[in-house]
Amino acid sequence: MGDIESQSSNNTPFLGKANRPLTLMFMDVCYKIKPKNSKSQEMKTILKGINGVVRPGEMLAMMGPSGSGKTTLLTALGGRLGGGRLTGTISYNKNPFSNKMKRNIGFVTQDDILLPHLTVVETLVFTALLRLPKELTTQQKVGQAEVVISQLGLSKCKNSVVGSQMVRGVSGGERKRVSIAQEMLINPSLLFLDEPTSGLDSTTAQRIVSTLWEVANNGGRTVVMTIHQPSSRLFYMFHKILLLSEGNTMYFGKGSEAMDYFSSLGYSPSVPMNPSDFLLDLSNGLSMNEAEEEAGLVKEKLISCYKNNAIAEKLLLELQDSDEQHLVEEGAEDKSFGRWSATWCQQFTVLLRRGIKERKHDSFSALKIGQVLAVSLICGLLWWQSDDSHLQDKIGLFYFSSSFWGFFPLLQAIGTFPKERMILEKERSSGMYRLSSYFVSRTTTDLPMELVLPTVFVVIIYVMAGLKRTVASFFATLFSLLLSVLVAQGFGLAMGALVLDQTSATTFASVIMLCFLLTSGYFVQHVPKFIAWTKYISIGTYSYKLLLISQYKASDTYPCPSNDNGGRACEVGEFPPIKQVGLDGKLFAVSAMVAMLVGYRLVAYIALMRIGVTKRS
Numbered sequence: 010m011g012d013i014e015s016q017s018s019n020n021t022p023f024l025g026k027a028n029r030p031l032t033l034m035f036m037d038v039c040y041k042i043k044p045k046n047s048k049s050q051e052m053k054t055i056l057k058g059i060n061g062v063v064r065p066g067e068m069l070a071m072m073g074p075s076g077s078g079k080t081t082l083l084t085a086l087g088g089r090l091g092g093g094r095l096t097g098t099i100s101y102n103k104n105p106f107s108n109k110m111k112r113n114i115g116f117v118t119q120d121d122i123l124l125p126h127l128t129v130v131e132t133l134v135f136t137a138l139l140r141l142p143k144e145l146t147t148q149q150k151v152g153q154a155e156v157v158i159s160q161l162g163l164s165k166c167k168n169s170v171v172g173s174q175m176v177r178g179v180s181g182g183e184r185k186r187v188s189i190a191q192e193m194l195i196n197p198s199l200l201f202l203d204e205p206t207s208g209l210d211s212t213t214a215q216r217i218v219s220t221l222w223e224v225a226n227n228g229g230r231t232v233v234m235t236i237h238q239p240s241s242r243l244f245y246m247f248h249k250i251l252l253l254s255e256g257n258t259m260y261f262g263k264g265s266e267a268m269d270y271f272s273s274l275g276y277s278p279s280v281p282m283n284p285s286d287f288l289l290d291l292s293n294g295l296s297m298n299e300a301e302e303e304a305g306l307v308k309e310k311l312i313s314c315y316k317n318n319a320i321a322e323k324l325l326l327e328l329q330d331s332d333e334q335h336l337v338e339e340g341a342e343d344k345s346f347g348r349w350s351a352t353w354c355q356q357f358t359v360l361l362r363r364g365i366k367e368r369k370h371d372s373f374s375a376l377k378i379g380q381v382l383a384v385s386l387i388c389g390l391l392w393w394q395s396d397d398s399h400l401q402d403k404i405g406l407f408y409f410s411s412s413f414w415g416f417f418p419l420l421q422a423i424g425t426f427p428k429e430r431m432i433l434e435k436e437r438s439s440g441m442y443r444l445s446s447y448f449v450s451r452t453t454t455d456l457p458m459e460l461v462l463p464t465v466f467v468v469i470i471y472v473m474a475g476l477k478r479t480v481a482s483f484f485a486t487l488f489s490l491l492l493s494v495l496v497a498q499g500f501g502l503a504m505g506a507l508v509l510d511q512t513s514a515t516t517f518a519s520v521i522m523l524c525f526l527l528t529s530g531y532f533v534q535h536v537p538k539f540i541a542w543t544k545y546i547s548i549g550t551y552s553y554k555l556l557l558i559s560q561y562k563a564s565d566t567y568p569c570p571s572n573d574n575g576g577r578a579c580e581v582g583e584f585p586p587i588k589q590v591g592l593d594g595k596l597f598a599v600s601a602m603v604a605m606l607v608g609y610r611l612v613a614y615i616a617l618m619r620i621g622v623t624k625r626s
Contacts, residue, residue, distance in 0.1 A: 026228055026229045028113075028196055028198065029113060029198050030065035030198055030229050030230075030231070031065065031101050031102050031113065031114075031198040031199045031231050032062065032063070032064050032065065032101070032102055032231065033061075033062065033063045033086065033099075033100075033101060033199060033231055033233065034061075034062045034098070034099070034100050034103075034328055035059060035060065035061050035062075035086060035097065035098065035099045035100075036060050036097060036098045036325075036328040036329075037058045037059075037060065037096070037097040037098065038056055038058070038059040038060075038082065038085060038095070038096070038097035038098075038099065039054065039056050039057060039058055039059075039095070039096045039097055040054070040055045040056040040078075040081055040082075040085060040090070040093055040094070040095050040096075040256075041053065041054050041055065041093055041094045042055060042092060042093030042094070043093075052093075052094065054256060055078050055081050055093075055256050056078050056081060056082055056085070056256045057255075057256040057257050058097070058257075058258075059078075059082055059097075059251075059253075059256075059258055060258065060261065060321070060324055060325060060328060061249075061251055061261050061324070062324065062327060062328060063231050063232075063233055063249065064231065065198070065229045065230060065231050066225055066226055066229050066230070066231075066248075067225060067231060067232070067248040067249055068221060068222060068225040068226075068232040068233075068234070068246070068247055068248050068249070069232070069233045069234070069247070069248065069249040069250075069251060070234055070235075070236050070239070070244075070247040070249070070250055070251070070264070071083060071233070071234065071235045071236070071251045071253065072235075072236060072237070072239075072250060072251070072252050072253070072285065072288060072289065072292070073252060073253035073254060073259075073289070073292050074254070074289060074292055074293050075237075076255070077253040077254055077255060077256065077292060078253050078255075078256040079235040079253055080119070080203055080204075080235055082253070083201055083203055083233065083234075083235050084203075085099065086099060086201065086233060087114065087116045087201040088106040088110065088111070088114070089116065089438050101113075101114075101199065111438075111439055111440035112195065112350070112440065113195075113197055113198050113199065114197055114198075114199045114200075114201070115192025115193065115195060115197035115199070115200040115201065115439075116192065116200075116201045116202075116438070116439060117188050117189055117191075117192055117200070117201065117202040117203065117205060118188070118203055118435060119203040119204040119207055120431070121184045121185060121187070121188045122188075122431045122432050122435045123171045123173075123184065123187060123188065123432075124171065124363070124367045124432065125170065125171055125172050125173035125175070125176040125178060126170055126171075126176065126366070126367050126368075126370055127170065127171055127363070127366060127367055128167065128168050128169060128170050128171070129158065129163055129166055129167045129168070129169060129171060129179065129183075129187055130154065130155075130158065130167040130168060131363075131366060132171055132187060132191070133154040133157060133158060133187070133190055133191065133194065134150070134151050134154045135359060135362075135363045136154070136191045136194055136441075137150040137151065137153050137154040137194050138150055138151075138351070138355070138359045139350065139351055139356060139359055139360075139436075139441045139442055140194060140195050140350050140439070140441055141153060141194065141195065141350060142350055143350055143351055143352065143355070153194060154194060157190045157193050157194055158190065160193075161186045161189060161190045161193070161220060162186065162216075162220075163183060163186055163187065163190065166179045166180075166183050171184060171187060172184070180213075181208060181209055181213070182209050182210075182213035182216065182217065185205060185209065185213075185217060186217065186220070189202070189205070189217070189220070189221075192439075193224070197230065198230055198231065199230065199231045199232075199233070200221075200224065200225075200230055200231070200232045200233070201233050201234070202221070202232070202233070202234040202235070203234070203235050204234075204235055204236060204237060205217050205218070205221070205234055205236070206218065206236060206239065206243070207237070211240055214239070214240070214243065215240070215242060215243065218239070218243045218246055219246070221234070222246050225248070237289075238283075238285055238286065238289060239285050240283065240285075241283045241284060241285070243285075244264060244283070244284050244285045245264060245265065245284075246264075247264040248263065248264065249261070249262065249263060249264060250262065250263070250264045250267050250288075252267070252288050252291075252292055253292065254291075254292040254293075254294075254308050254311070254312065255308065257308075257312045258312070258315055258316075258321075259291065259292055259308075259311050259312055259315055260288070260315060261315075261320070261321070261324060262320050267284065267288065268284055268287070270318075270320070271287075271288075271291065271311075274311070274314055276291060276296060276311075291307070291311060292308070293308075294306075294307040294308040295307070349440070349442070349443065350441075351442070353443060353445070353446050356442040356443060356446035356447075356450075357446045357449055357450050360442065360446060360447055360450035360451070361450040361453060361454060364450055364451060364454035365454055368454060368455070372454075372455060372457070372458045373458060377458070377462070378462070381417075381462045381463075381465065381466055382465070382469075384413060384466070385465065385466045385469040385470055386469065386473075388406065388409065388410075388469075388470050388473075388474070389469055389470050389472070389473025389474055390473070392406045392470070392473070392474040393473055393474065393475075394473075394474070394475040395474055395475060396475065397565075397567035397568070397581075398567065398568045400567050400581070400584055400587075401586065403474075404531070404557065404586060404587065405531075406470070406474060407553060407556040407557055407560070408529065408531040408553055410466075410470070410490060410556060411490075411493060411526075411529065411549055411552040411553045411556055412526050412549065414463055414466070414490055414493055414494050414497065414552075415493065415497045415522055415525070415526065415548055415549060415552065416497075416519075416522060417494075417497075418459055418494045418495075418497045418498040418501065419497045419498070419500055419501040419518055419519075419522055420501065420515065421455070421459075421498070421501070422455070422497075422498045422499075422500075422501030422502050422505065423501040423502075423504055423505045423511065423514050423515055423518055424505060424511045424514075424515075425451065425455075425501070425502055425505055426502065426505045426506045426509065426613070426617060427505050427508070427509050427510055427511040427514065428511065429451075430509055430620060433447065433617070433620050434620055437620060444614070444617060444618060445614070448613070448614050448617060452498075452502065452610065455498075459494055459495070459498055460491055460494070463487075463490050463491055463494050464487060464491070466490070467483075467486055467487045467490055471483060471486065476560060477560050482559055482560055485555075485558070485559035486556060486559040486560065488559075489552065489555035489556050489558075489559050490552075490556070492552070492555070492599070492602050492603075492606070493548065493551075493552035493555075493602070495606050496548050496552075496602050496605045496606045496609065497522075497548060499605065499606050499608075499609030499610045499613070500518065500521075500522070500548065500605075500609045501518060502609065502610060502613040503609040503610070503612040503613040503616070504517060504518040504521075505613070506612070506613040506614075506616035506617050507612070507613075507616045509620075522548070522549075524543065524547075525546075525547040525548050525549040525550070526547075526549040527549075528540075528543045528544045528547045528549065528550060529544070529547060529549035529550045529552075529553045529590075530544070530550065530553065530554075530586070530589050530590040531553060531586065534585065534586060534589040535589075545601075548602075548605065550590075551598045551599075551601050551602050552602070553590065554590050554591070554594075554598050555595070555598050555599070555602070557587060557590060557592060558592055558595050558598075561581045561582075561587070561592060562581070562582075562592065563580065563581065563582025563592045563593070564580060564581075564582065565580070565581040565582075566578035566579060566580055566581065567579055567581055567584070
């Protein structure tokens with residue numbers, strides 16, 4: 010993409026105050042879902058009437074034990090909760106959530122979903138090119154990425170690859186800051202974070218939360234996060250605390266007043282301890298009061314006390330008040346938001362360049378190239394200068410070629426979408442690009458090696474096996490094999506997109522491809538009529554047929570097997586294995602392959618439409 014590390018700009022807007030401060034309000038938020046593998050039609054309630062308000066400059070921490078509903082609530086507030094039934098009111102400056110609102114909201118997931126082989130600066134520059142307004146020049150967008158890198162302390166590692174569990178890269182804390190930086194690029198007014206300190210040591214966690222405090226306090230942004238068990242230093246940095254227990258609110262208010270609130274109810278630690286530890290004990294129903302009854306009663310009492318407390322009543326009145334001066338008029342937000350930050354062509358170009366950088370290590374791997382070269386040389390040696398007197402052997406080469414180049418691209422393509430499912434969900438949920446631009450760029454990225462390797466294969470076996478030495482036959486063979494590769498690749502993409510699990514997709518696709526090859530006419534020449542129709546949907550049938558047509562005409566002759574001296578010649582078209590397949594219908598075979606090429610990719614695209622599309626129920 011042109012040495013993005015060296016590009017800079019003096020006209021880059023500094024990420025200071027939020028462009029458009031947002032007040033987040035949520036009232037009586039409930040969420041029900043049908044449990045998986047449950048025969049009962051009864052819905053399980055995950056969230057039970059949650060209320061809250063977070064203003065610009067405030068940082069809200071949602072706490073509670075595992076299963077209390079923290080992540081579900083955060084996902085709902087971020088407009089990313091799909092499935093189930095969500096009720097209640099969630100508003101952003103009195104406006105409901107919309108696709109255009111995504112442009113002003115950042116969402117950092119718990120897992121750092123990043124492309125491992127890109128450097129930090131490449132990751133952020135590509136994000137900037139896709140998410141920043143089209144009014145900015147490329148140089149300004151690159152400069153914006155440099156500003157965020159500097160502000161989040163990533164300058165020292167900006168030229169290091171991000172890495173993953175399998176690829177060595179930056180540290181866990183740096184990777185988390187890269188995830189936050191991706192969202193900070195758009196200068197969001199509202200920032201959601203799911204467990205931003207998970208898996209980090211206390212010092213790194215302190216740096217992350219301190220950065221977020223600066224984002225909220227000095228930037229006028231609204232920050233909402235889930236956090237499991239923060240240290241006491243982190244706890245007192247939160248402006249507000251929402252304590253959840255089994256989907257119920259146990260406390261909502263200032264973090265500095267939480268301990269006093271529970272003390273007023275008769276719950277206080279008997280020994281000095283981390284406030285977050287004490288609150289988690291209470292949300293689990295654990296009390297240091299020996300006279301207290303069992304855990305379930307403790308939770309019920311505290312939930313009931315909060316509902317009847319003046320704090321909850323004051324919050325409810327605040328939410329019901331619609332005359333607050335800081336709120337804007339309905340619809341005013343959407344007038345300034347565009348649906349996409351870049352045109353389709355810009356998205357395609359950026360995604361293509363990003364894809365090439367990320368996957369060049371795999372596409373041009375020595376192992377893959379060596380595999381194809383080895384198979385080509387072995388075939389060339391086995392069929393060395395084979396002539397038409399061994400016609401059965403020779404058509405075996407064409408069958409093997411169609412089989413190998415049916416499976417090879419299939420297995421390469423089948424993991425494409427399962428591997429990228431999480432990143433596609435994340436980026437589509439943030440409205441980064443159109444699905445069509447992603448799909449076309451992704452399927453285009455692998456084309457060079459998908460076409461170069463079979464071309465090398467054809468050249469090698471054509472010379473070594475002594476195939477028909479005419480230009481027309483060579484290019485007909487090459488065209489037939491390349492068309493077969495593209496169809497098999499499309500089939501792999503479709504299976505991967507439909508199943509979205511690489512192991513299952515590989516199993517299903519392998520079985521189907523084997524069936525295709527069995528019906529190609531090489532093994533079974535007299536297929537029963539009740540199953541003969543399968544050859545019309547078989548990739549192997551058409552690829553094998555086209556390879557035969559590229560080398561032979563029905564009127565060509567070969568030495569009859571019954572006459573060893575070659576005194577009599579037989580027509581190729583009458584050779585039983587070839588006669589069963591036939592050397593006519595070339596146009597129909599090509600048309601069928603082209604139809605499958607388009608059809609499989611269309612199936613893959615439609616299957617992907619269900620990824621990253623989140624709607625409020």
